[in-house]
Amino acid sequence: MNRNKPKYGDELKLRLPSGREVDTTIEYISEAGEDRIIVFKIDKAVQELIGYRKISLDAIWWSETGKKVPNTAIEYEEKNGEQIPYVIKTVAGYTNKVNIKILKQNEKYAIVDNYKSDELKKLGYTAEEIEDRKTIGLYDEILKNAK
Secondary structure: OOOOOOOOOEEEEEEOOOOOOOEEEEEEEEEOOOOEEEEEEOOOHHHHOOOOOOOOEEOOOOOOOOEEEEEOOOEEEEOOOOEEEEEEEEEOEEEEEEEEEEEEEEEOOEEEEEEOHHHHHHHOOOHHHHHHOOOOOOEEEOOOOOO
16 A cells, blocks of 8 residues: 555554554545545444544554664665665664664654564575674664764
8 A cells, every 4th residue: 555645445444442443445535635535444343433423543554563763773785786774773882783674664764673584694694694693672772864
């Protein structure tokens, strides 16, 4: 799904006031200038919605699990003709380069994870480079604009 502009038939989730998430499909879109009306088709949890005259829902356009990193902290290196993203992590005053896999990205942030050994091997890293690699974890300190 194009994250910039929803279209008819796109599938997403809606978070109801109870916190429950239900699958839905876009059935209709009307645009007038900056305003947009979107009609969703819901097959489940209909009984929960009937009691409301007015309701606020959260539209969940995409969902990934990983670490949230500002785009300004992500740099790229070329390896065998491919651009490999990385961040600079600081530990006790020392800096380490950490290759990261970008799962999803918007204008400000990226959801990232660590590469698995077999993925790094496919990218052309040697066994020694893979063995010596650093990983990113929860609450790690990373440098923004590390250039």
